[in-house]
Amino acid sequence: MTAVPRSFRSGLRRLSSWRGWSLWVLLGVIVVALLVTLVYLAARYEASVAQANVERDVADALSDIRSAMTRNVQELQALQSGRADLDRWQPEAERLLREHRDWVRLERRGPGLELVAEADTPYRPPVFARLGRANSLPEIQQACAGARRISGHAYARSHFVPQPDGLGLELMELCLPHVEAGRLLGFVVATYSLTDLLATHIGPQMGRSQEISFTEADGTRLAIHGLARRGRRVFTAQQLLDLPGNTMVLRMDSWRRSEPDLFPNVLTALVTVMSIALVTVLFTLGHDTRRRLRAEQDLADALAFRKAMEDSLVTGLRARDLQGHTTYVNPAFCQMVGFSPEELLGQGSPAPYWPPERADEYRQRQQVRLAGRNAPPREGFESVFMHKDGTRFPVLIIEAPLINAQGLQTGWMSAVLDISEQRRVEELSRASQERLQATARLATVGEMASLLSHELNQPLAAIASYAHGSMNLLQQNAPPAVELRLAMARIAEQADRAGRVIKSVHDFVRRRDQAREPVSARELVDAVLPLVNLQARKLRVRVEIRMADGLPSVLCDRTMVEQVLLNLARNAMQAMDDAHVAEPELVLEVRATTAGEGGRRWLAFSVADVGPGVAEEVKGQLFTPFFTTKVEGMGLGLSLCRTVVEQHGGSLVFEPNLPQGTIFRFTLPAQPDLKA
The missing domain is CATH 3.30.565.10 (Histidine kinase-like ATPase, C-terminal domain)
Structure with a gap:
């Protein structure tokens, strides 16, 4: 039978592995796609529900505001019914202002819009105290003109009035004509605060979770009520508030703290959990497979690295079990002793590389080591091995316990160094050190001679000067004895000094402690x-x-x-x-x-x-x-x-x-x- 080439078998394994991985990847992609689709549809559904809730809330709020404003018109009509005098009108107006916080002012005006009576809300300072009522007269004229034209109540466009506290109010004028027997008797003007209108007629729960505002058609905000916590997504709904003479937009903004719920019902949640579990299992299996393949590759690389390292070592490695049999030797050890691995593995004592004259000594030392009574020194010990050709050579042996993966000792690992070259270098170094010491002594002699020649120049020069002076004195007919004695004393003193200099320089060169x-x-x-x-x-x-x-x-x-x-x-x-x-x-x-x-x-x-x-x-x-x-x-x-x-x-x-x-x-x- 023809053998299949090794490269072909390797290619088949790679192809099979690629097909297996393709199926895993395809299955994972399908599951992920289904999960993403389910999550997307659930999110869309939740978003539509949230938007519908906002639209329903804004419609309910608009209905409440319209009903409240209709009731307000009816109460104003009751205020102006009959020919009530001013004394009766004023208390009634103040009562209505206490009951309606959305009104800031009530006025009674004549047919020509002249001011007859007025009353301000008790809940805030008079809103027209700073700029006066004359600035708002155009809005009053607009509302009353519309009311007279349609013979009913009418509203004016809102206007902004600054306040002394640095803020301001957005106000809207309501004008209600007073007509009896077809004759116009005057007008009742009610001034609305749009902010208070929202705060009064919008439920407190709605104001805590949403932001409600009156806006113009172009989106300009006129009044805002409510403090919503902003989130990552906002839902907005708008309704048109069509009033006689004025039209505004009621806008409601609802923020969600997070995205809509991903699981609108139990079935969707169950399918999602199962899909996530399946994807997790797939990824776990894939990860485990990759780890196993990576571990096998790392193990193969480690074995190859260990083999290359053992082959490149110049240090001999030898392993023995607890019975003293050799279980492992590296190429360096075999080259050191001249025996092949087959000749060394399994051998006990005496080992083939033991010198016969030292076999008993080595056997006793091995028995002590295997018995565990004497731990080997960390710095190692010296011994003598024998090459296969009978040549003896010194070695340094460093031993350590051989521990397995369970933490148990299975033998001893020895590192063996051939120190023949080290001994030869030590002998050469010792001889060189002796020559260097001799050279250093010669250099010391030269240094001493140089220092002596330098330091003796001064006392010798002084001695020469005093000697020449003495000779000059002796050439005189009667040489003075005192001066000759002084000169001789100086010569003796400098000669003594020269001796001290010689001794000090000698001690200095020899690095002795001077006295x-x-x-x-x-x-x-x-x-x-x-x-x-x-x-x-x-x-x-x-x-x-x-x-x-x-x-x-x-x-x-x-x-x-x-x-x-x-x-x-x-x-x-x-x-x-x-x-x-x-x-x-x-x-x-x-x-x-x-x-x-x-x-x-x-x-x-x-x-x-x-x-x-x-x-x-x-x-x-x-x-x-x-x-x-x-x-x-x-x-x-x-x-x-x-x-x-x-x-x-x-x-x-x-x-x-x-x-x-x-x-x-x-x-x-x-x-x-x-x-x-």
Whole structure:
């Protein structure tokens, strides 16, 4: 039988899957369409019912208003029946105004519309008090002219009258002629408030749920009654209020808080619920199918990813069950020991890669591990494995419990690292470290020689100067003994200083803790002052010392701090001499300061000159070792000064000495509770 190609089988599965999904989609579309149609028809039905209710309400309201206005006309006719005098007419009018809140004024006028008597409603201030009644006379004339023409009551078009409270009223005039035996005796004029007309003759329940208004034919609102809660949909109905002489539109707006009910009856609700349930089941099944297919695809991808990761690892992986049998090895482990997976899987102890001379030791260690009495260290442990060809090599083994999906331990997982190359690199690193230490010792010797040659220049120069002076004194016929003795003492002093410099530089290079002692600022300055004055006289520099009394002592290495002062002073004098300053001046100042937490006291030493200053391109490298601007300089003086000051806990900085020159300033911590 001919085998079916794999690609053809895959295509058939995809086609079957596509057909299955098509049926599900078609069924879902039909159910959704039926549900949408049912909901749409139910919504239309609810909307038509809501609109019919609004139209019925506006018709009932219009009927109530017409009946009330007809009764009002009848009561006005009773008011003017007979030839009642004014004394009787006035109380009757006031009674009618108390009974009818929609009237704001009643008037009795003569045949020529002259005002005979009037009465205002007791429920509000007189509405014509602000502008007067004359402004409304055209509307009265219109209503009365119509009433005389038709021999009955007539209305005028509504008009707006402002009120003192900033609002206003929309009023409508009603004129009723008084005719006896065919002769016109006068008119009765009643003034309606359209807002009160609506409020009086519209039911309170209707006003709470709807908004009712009088409008003109073009939609202009004349009066509004009711406070409706606006919703997303409004239903509107209008009815024409045709009065003799005037026509208005009664409009009613009803807002729904939400869309019309979707379920007007139980059957529709039942069908809708069943349809929703069916759609939910369809979507749930479809979602579950998609999740299952996605999970299968993810599982296949995870297996492929795991396989690719295991094949790319250089770390050997080995799994053993609780009986010590090997259940899994990765390609890296097989390559490490030289055995194939078939030769390793299922093997117990001794393992083929155990050296025979260590088999007993490994067996005992494995029994302890499997018994659970000794947990493996997290950092792993070192061991020795044997390659298939008999070669031994060191390994680092990191073991962890193998836990299944139920949380139970089923064995041990081991990560095995071949550390042969690491051991070789460690040996090379150890040898290289020894060579570096030897090189560092040679560099220290060179550094010491450089520092000694730099620091010994000053005492040796002083010794040479005193020796030349002594020789000049000896060439005299009678050399003065006192001056020779002083010169010899200076030579001895500078020779002793040179010895101290050698010892301090030696300790400094070897980073030893120098012996520090409390020294007053005066002693430090006096120690270097002879050498400073010696060079100052040679360069014709005026030296000024500024030092307050009562300065505290400093705990320092006396020789190194004196060397810092001397280096800064000599550099300042050389800078002024190289710049050919006309009047060179050197100021050495010492003062006490307070800074830092707890108000710690410091001594600030400053050396100021009037030289050319420090150039901008030099400022960033001024304290760099072996950087110098002098032709014969070594570039170690300022670097050594800053290192010495920082070792004492202070700092060395420089700043311009306005208007000309530079100030070098360094600080040293003061000795507590000690006076200079």
